[in-house]
Amino acid sequence: MYSYLFISTIYCSIIYVFSYTDPSVTNPQLVKRFEYKLSFKGPHLAFKDGSVPFWTFGGSAIASDEQVRITPSIRSQKGWIWSKNTLSANDWLLDIKLRITGRGRVGADGMAIWFTENPGVEGSVFGSNDQWKGLGIFLDSFDNDALQNNPIIAVMLNDGTKSYDHQHDGSSQIQGSCVRDFRNKPLPIRLKIEYINQGLTIYINNGISQDDNAFEFCTHIDHIQLPKVGYLGVTAATGGLADDHDVLELLTHTYFDRQVLAKAHAATDEQARKYKEEYEKYEQELQKEQADYRKDHPDATTTLNEQQLYETEYDREFRVILEGQDQIRLSLTSVDRKMAELLGRIERLTSTDSRQVENVPSTGTNIPADVARIQDINRVINANTDMTRTIQSFAQVLTDLQQKVNNLQTNLKNPQVVGTGNQVVGSNVDANILNELRDTIRQIKSETNTLLHKSSNQIQCPTVGSVGDSSCLGPYTFFAIIALQIVIFIGYFTYRKQQDYFPRKYL
Ligand SMILES: [Ca+2]
Ligand SMILES: [Ca+2]
CATH class of the missing domain: 1.20.5 (Single alpha-helices involved in coiled-coils or other helix-helix interfaces)
Structure with missing residues (x-):
């Protein structure tokens, strides 16, 4: 007998277990859309501050990365989580993964899933307020009326006037239910709550099968009126007994009829076409008014050209x-x-340094290097300045000397042979020129001595190598050679003058 019941139970379970098929698959007219603002799931379910995006929670609820624990397994706890956004579609699907576990063979009180006109507040119905407006789906763990029909999944609609009958597990108020043991399963259980064409269907994955898509039919309710717009929520409560009530996922999808969407798009396209026509009409009127203005004001020479402006x-x-x-x-x-x-x-720095290295020997004193360098540079500059000035003066003297020699040569080439008197006159002229030449030579000698004196004190020829041999022409040698050349030059002209004079004298 018992074996027959066991086999019958297994057989029934096999009959009821099937793979869930999404309505959009069976009905190609439906378009499915995921509503991320009405969903949450792990990992990273909660932010670092503990909040859940697009959702608000309170009471005993605690959000973590993987789940929202609505209540811990502590007596007399109430917790809740509600969406901040509303669900306004006509057709929708909730996919909820949850886990209810407790140490006792019997747990309490249970969990509720809501779609109500207003967000719930903490209350007596599985953690939320009584007399709600909308849909409540209860996972009632504790058998209050002792009819041994708990745990139970029950659906109850409320127009805001009914008070939930806890003592009888709402047995006279619920519109649909299925008895399933959803506590202490090895895997999280899953619920699919489908609301299509005003028909509500609930499917359950029992948390035993490894197949995520293995669902059992729970209950179906036709022709129910739910709020057009409502909030989603999950609440739970514990009593004298206590369970952990955890929600791991809540995914919301909405469905839209493909033809309705096409009409909506068409309406949008129609509206866009209407706006375009209005714009074109406005533009034509504007151009007409501009033309009329030009016609009425021909004197207005300033024709506005927008492309030029x-x-x-x-x-x-x-x-x-x-x-x-x-x-x-x-x-x-x-x-x-x-x-x-x-x-x-x-x-400039390179030139200064090279001059210092070549021309200025080390003083061997304790003068700082920078000061000594500046003094050496100034001394070299002053010496060069004096040198330049002397050379300019010397050049001027040489120019005068050249002029006088030219005059003497001219006189020698054009001798005046008109008489002895004239010869005496020419001889006197030559004597004067020779005197001037002598004075000039003395001046050159004086300038040379001055220059040599300064040069010997201030300018030294740079040395080459460690031997110290002088490889340049010294100033003394230079000016001595110049003076010697001048003397030879003058002596030569004097000699020629004598040669020219004696033949003419003895003719
Ligand atoms: Ca109960
Ligand atoms: Ca009961």
């Missing part, structure tokens, strides 16, 4: 490019100027 996109982009290039050019010019300044400073 406003910069075109191409012109604006081109202007931006030119401005950018001009800025780049200015930057390059500035960099080039600074580089030139820097290069000049480097060259």
Whole structure:
């Protein structure tokens, strides 16, 4: 007998278990849409601050990464979580994964899933308020009326006037139910709550099968009126006995008729076409008014051309490019100027250092290096200045000397042979020129001595190598050679003068 009942139970279970098929599959006219603002699931179900996006919760509820624990297994607890957004579609599907576990063989009180006109407040009906407006689906664990029909999944509609009859598990108020043991299952149980064409159907996955899509039919209610717009919520409560009431997922999908959507799109397209026609009509009227204005005001010479008044996109982009290039050019010019300044400073420093190394020997004193360097540089500059000035003076003297020699040569080439008196006159002229030459030589000698004196004190020829041999022409040698050349030059002209004079004398 018992074996027969056991086999019958298994057989019935096999009959009722089937793979759930989505309505949008069986009815191609339905378009399914996921409503993420009316859903939550793990992982990362809650933010770091513990809040759940698009949802609000309270009472004993605690959200974590994987679930929302509506109540812990502690006596007399009430918890709730409600959507912040409303569900307004005519057809929808809730897919809820939950777990109800407790240490006792019997648990309490249970959990409720809501779709109500207003968000619930904490109350006496599985953690939410009584006399609600809308749908309540109860997972009633505790058998209050002792009819041994709990745990039970029961559906109750309320127009806001009915009070839930806890003592009898609402047995006279519920519109549909199925008795299922949903507590302490090895896997989370799942509910599919389908509301299509005003018919409510509930399916349950018993939390034993590994097949996620294995559902049992629970109950179906036809022709029920639910609020057009409502909030979704999950609440739970414990009493003298206590269970953990956890929600792991709540996924909401809505369904829309494909033809209705097409009509809505068509209506939108129609409206867009209407707006376009209105715009074209307005534009035509505007152009007509502008033409009438020009016709009535022929003297108005300023014909406004919008294309001339406003910069075109191409012109604006081109202007931006030119401005950018001009800025780049200015930057390059500035960099080039600074580089030139820097290069000049480097060259001056290099020249100064080389002069110091070549011309200025170390003083061997304790003067700081920078001060000594400046003093040496000043001394070299002063010496060069004096040298330059002396050479200029010497050049001027040489110029005068050359002029006088030219005059003497001219006189020698054109002798005046008119008489002895004239010869005496010419001889006197030559004597004067020779005197001037002598004075000039003395001046050159004086200048040379002065220059040599300064040069010997201030300018030294750079040495080559460690031997110290002088490889350059010293100032003394230079001016001595110059003076010797001048003396030879004068002596030569004097000799020629004598040669020219004696033949003419003895002719
Ligand atoms: Ca109960
Ligand atoms: Ca009962």
